[in-house]
Amino acid sequence: MKINYLNQGMVKKSYRCSLLGHRFVETKKINNHFSEYECDVCRLQATNDYRGHKITLTSKLKDINETLFYLNLKKEFVARFYFSKKDR
Ligand SMILES: [Zn+2]
Numbered sequence: 517m518k519i520n521y522l523n524q525g526m527v528k529k530s531y532r533c534s535l536l537g538h539r540f541v542e543t544k545k546i547n548n549h550f551s552e553y554e555c556d557v558c559r560l561q562a563t564n565d566y567r568g569h570k571i572t573l574t575s576k577l578k579d580i581n582e583t584l585f586y587l588n589l590k591k592e593f594v595a596r597f598y599f600s601k602k603d604r
Contacts, residue, residue, distance in 0.1 A: 530558050538562070540570065546581050547588040 533539075538560060540553035546563075552573060553562045561573035563581055571577070 530560070533558050533560070538570075544581075544585070546585045550581060550584060552578075552581060 533555060538555040539557050540562060541556050542551050543554045543561075544552040546552065549566065550564060553564075553570065554560070555562070561578075562570045563573045563577055565571050573581075
């Protein structure tokens with residue numbers, strides 16, 4: 517069911533992207549190295565690998581990104597908290 521729905525959406529609009537390429541817009545910044553993107557035309561979600569290449573965002577990658585995102589938040593929070601305390 518889920519797979520059928522995804523395929524239908526892709527078949528409808530992706531011919532434009534296969535001709536012109538996806539028009540990716542950054543939807544979420546994970547950290548300095550990773551971001552999530554969504555194509556403006558066909559709504560394909562993507563992320564980038566460690567070399568900066570765009571790859572399709574699978575649910576597994578989404579989980580990894582989510583984890584990285586929260587780890588980064590935690591890191592930033594700890595750094596800010598630690599340094600603001602140290603400054604005083
Ligand atoms: Zn597209």
